[in-house]
Amino acid sequence: MQHQELWIFHLDGDSHFLEDETTKIFARKVADHYSARTNQTLEEREASPIIHLKKLNNWIKSVLIQLYARRGDAVLDLACGKGGDLIKWDKAKVGYYVGIDIAEGSIEDCRTRYNGDADHHQRRKKFIFPARLFCGDCYEVRLDKVLANDAPFDICSCQFALHYSWSTEARARRALANISALLRPGGIFIGTMPDANVLIKKLREAEGMSFGNSVYWVHFDEEFSEKKFKASSPFGIKYKFHLEDAVDCPEWIVPFHLFKSLAEEYDFELVFAKNSHEFVHEYMKKPEFVELMRRLGALGDGNQDHTTLSADEWEVAYLYLAFVLRKVSSPICLNE
Numbered sequence: 001m002q003h004q005e006l007w008i009f010h011l012d013g014d015s016h017f018l019e020d021e022t023t024k025i026f027a028r029k030v031a032d033h034y035s036a037r038t039n040q041t042l043e044e045r046e047a048s049p050i051i052h053l054k055k056l057n058n059w060i061k062s063v064l065i066q067l068y069a070r071r072g073d074a075v076l077d078l079a080c081g082k083g084g085d086l087i088k089w090d091k092a093k094v095g096y097y098v099g100i101d102i103a104e105g106s107i108e109d110c111r112t113r114y115n116g117d118a119d120h121h122q123r124r125k126k127f128i129f130p131a132r133l134f135c136g137d138c139y140e141v142r143l144d145k146v147l148a149n150d151a152p153f154d155i156c157s158c159q160f161a162l163h164y165s166w167s168t169e170a171r172a173r174r175a176l177a178n179i180s181a182l183l184r185p186g187g188i189f190i191g192t193m194p195d196a197n198v199l200i201k202k203l204r205e206a207e208g209m210s211f212g213n214s215v216y217w218v219h220f221d222e223e224f225s226e227k228k229f230k231a232s233s234p235f236g237i238k239y240k241f242h243l244e245d246a247v248d249c250p251e252w253i254v255p256f257h258l259f260k261s262l263a264e265e266y267d268f269e270l271v272f273a274k275n276s277h278e279f280v281h282e283y284m285k286k287p288e289f290v291e292l293m294r295r296l297g298a299l300g301d302g303n304q305d306h307t308t309l310s311a312d313e314w315e316v317a318y319l320y321l322a323f324v325l326r327k328v329s330s331p332i333c334l335n336e
Contacts, residue, residue: 006111006114006115006131006132006133007111007133008107008108008111008133008134008135009132009133009134009135010134010135010136011100011134011135011136011137011141011146012136012141023167023168023171048244048245049214049215049244049245050215050243050244050245050246050313050316052297052298052299052307052308052309052310052313053215053298053309053313053316053317054246055296055297055298056276056280056298056309056313056317057160057192057317057320058084058088058296058298059289059292059293059296059298060192060276060279060280060322061085061088061157061159061192062088062292062296063279063283063289063292064157064190064192064322064324065085065088065089065091065092065157065190066091066092066288066289066292067324068155068188068190068324069089069092069094069155070092070154070155071092071093071094071095072093072094072095073092073094073095073096073153073154073155074094074095074096074097074098074150074152074153074154074155075089075094075096075097075098075153075154075155075156075157076098076100076147076150076153076155076156076157076179076182076183077089077097077098077099077100077156077157077158078100078138078156078157078158078161078162078175078178078179079100079101079102079138079158079159079160079161079162079164080099080100080101080106080107080110080133081101081103081106081109081110081161082106082109082110082113083099083109083110083111083113083114085157085159086110086113086114086127089129090127090128090129094129094155095129096129096130096131096150097127097129097130097131097132098131098132098133098134098147098150098153099131099132099133099134100133100134100135100136100138100143101134101135102135102136102137102138103135104135107133107134107135110133111133114127114131114133132150134146138175138178139164139165139171139172139174139175140171140174141178142174142177142178143178143181143182144178144181144182147182150182151181151182152182152183152184152187153182153183153184153187154183154184154187154188155183155187155188155189155190156179156182156183156187156188156189156190157189157190157191158175158179158189158190158191159191159192160192160193160320161193162175162191162193162254163193163194163251163252163253163254164251164252165252166234166235166236166237166252166253166254167235167236167238167252168235168236169235172235172262173262173266176262176263176265176266176268177266179266180266180267180268180327183327184327185327185328185329186326186327186329187326187327188271188324188325188326188327189268189324189325189326189327190322190323190324191322191323192276192320192321192322192323193254193320193321193323194241194251194253194254194319194320194321195256195275195276195318195319195320195321196253196254196255196256197256198275198318198319199218199239199253199319200227200229200253202218202319203218203220203224203227204227209221209222209224209225212242213312213315213316214244214312215243215244215310215312215313215316216241216242216243216244216312216315216316216319217241217242218239218240218241218242218319219239219240220239220240221238221239224237229253229255231255231258234253234255234258235252236252237252237253238250238251238252238253239251239252239253243316256273256321256323260273263325267327267328268325268326268327268328269325269326269328270323270324270325271324271325271326272323272324273321273322273323273324274321274322274323275318275320275321276317276318276319276320276321276322277314277317277318279321279322280317
């Protein structure tokens with residue numbers, strides 16, 4: 001297939017989508033944070049204090065993609081960022097790719113990476129699957145209209161970003177409605193996000209309203225000083241998250257049992273949800289994923305390189321979980 005030069009389409013906001021100014025400011029803050037992050041050289045990347053955590057996260061995403069992506073699949077990548085997963089999709093031999101991200105700078109980097117213009121990794125390649133890229137807020141815009149000609153998708157991925165939709169119920173619902181509308185029956189939704197149970201447990205164990213280690217810290221505002229969270233108001237539970245060389249912006253708690261219930265309203269069933277620690281322990285029992293881990297180098301390469309995840313990086317991994325949902329086929333009504 002002839003490689004196509006890729007252009008970026010811009011999505012207009014939904015004028016019917018009711019949102020207060022504060023929510024828009026936070027969404028813009030997150031977008032600006034990611035837009036401002038520059039591409040790193042290989043040397044800079046390897047010198048990162050969380051390089052092994054980044055490699056571990058890449059392994060987790062690779063395992064999810066290898067488990068659920070099939071040759072020829074149409075892929076919807078929400079919050080695709082700088083296109084860091086393009087190579088993973090390429091290895092899965094997918095047939096079509098649509099990436100959407102709110103951050104202008106990130107989506108431009110994704111375009112550069114897809115077009116093979118990037119030189120920061122010295123191993124750029126042309127991707128054989130056709131693709132489209134969009135800059136916009138996929139937790140606000142109605143994507144079923146925009147992507148009517150691209151759907152249905154076989155698989156949707158949202159990596160380390162779905163929690164940004166839980167600032168309000170309207171955004172959380174729009175996110176799930178978009179994914180549900182665009183996936184075929186039986187289609188798969190894979191993702192990673194913070195593990196609310198771990199965050200709340202750590203907050204309750206902490207002396208004050210903050211906890212962390214040498215590479216990260218989390219801070220909750222005084223409004224949560226009782227360290228209790230009502231099940232009746234699960235949206236908008238904000239905290240500040242800082243991770244060295246990666247993230248420094250507001251995030252929102254996603255109580256997973258409530259996320260699962262909400263997803264069921266949009267015709268999803270849970271396949272599994274596993275904390276990153278559990279995920280690593282389980283899939284490191286499979287030889288092909290052990291080999292993948294060795295190649296990615298999160299635990300060293302098993303040869304001369306004995307460097308591995310630090311204890312502090314491993315603690316950060318514990319803050320996250322991986323999940324897989326399946327779009328349920330429309331129920332068939334049988335006449336009695």
